[in-house]
Amino acid sequence: MPNTAADSSVHVAVGVIRRDGRILLSRRAANAHQGGLWEFPGGKLEPGETLLDGLSRELHEELGITVQPTDCAPLIKIEHDYGDKQVCLDVCWVNDFGGQPRGCEGQPVQWVPIAQLNDYPLPAANAAIVDAIRASVSV
Numbered sequence: 001m002p003n004t005a006a007d008s009s010v011h012v013a014v015g016v017i018r019r020d021g022r023i024l025l026s027r028r029a030a031n032a033h034q035g036g037l038w039e040f041p042g043g044k045l046e047p048g049e050t051l052l053d054g055l056s057r058e059l060h061e062e063l064g065i066t067v068q069p070t071d072c073a074p075l076i077k078i079e080h081d082y083g084d085k086q087v088c089l090d091v092c093w094v095n096d097f098g099g100q101p102r103g104c105e106g107q108p109v110q111w112v113p114i115a116q117l118n119d120y121p122l123p124a125a126n127a128a129i130v131d132a133i134r135a136s137v138s139v
């Protein structure tokens with residue numbers, strides 16, 4: 001029996017890391033899905049892992065930072081079909097963290113003012129994340 005969209009959707013923990021009015025973007029490896037585009041750091045949840053445990057693990061692996069669950073807050077959840085891959089992006093604010101973020105996998109990272117997020121090429125699903133960020137900070 002073919003998979004349904006829900007069965008084949010990849011569940012991704014995504015962190016919108018903020019400090020001093022800027023958001024941390026990192027650039028996806030050229031050979032990755034949506035390669036070469038900028039992203040909010042994060043990655044696929046492992047089986048049985050909670051969203052915040054997965055987010056904390058991914059941000060430590062990718063950026064070398066430590067994140068406490070109490071410093072995270074839900075922002076938006078997005079289902080997006082890229083055709084070759086369906087993703088469910090579970091996006092959280094990361095309001096504080098320990099350590100100095102660096103590209104632990106060799107990826108460029110950049111602190112970007114919210115008004116300039118759209119100057120960076122992002123995956124199509126991320127337009128809704130940028131809208132949610134703007135709506136959240138303008139209230």
Ligand SMILES: Nc1nc2c([nH]c(=O)n2[C@H]2C[C@H](O)[C@@H](COP(=O)(O)OP(=O)(O)OP(=O)(O)O)O2)c(=O)[nH]1
Nearest residue numbers: 012014033034039040041042043044087123125126
């Ligand atoms: N982290 C992240 N992924 C995003 C964003 N927007 C977006 O469409 N995605 C998609 C791209 C990928 O298909 C998927 C993330 O999966 P990934 O392959 O990067 O996950 P991962 O970090 O666990 O990587 P890996 O261990 O498989 O190398 O979500 C975003 O802003 N951040």
Ligand SMILES: [Mg+2]
Nearest residue numbers: 041042043044
């Ligand atoms: Mg990742």
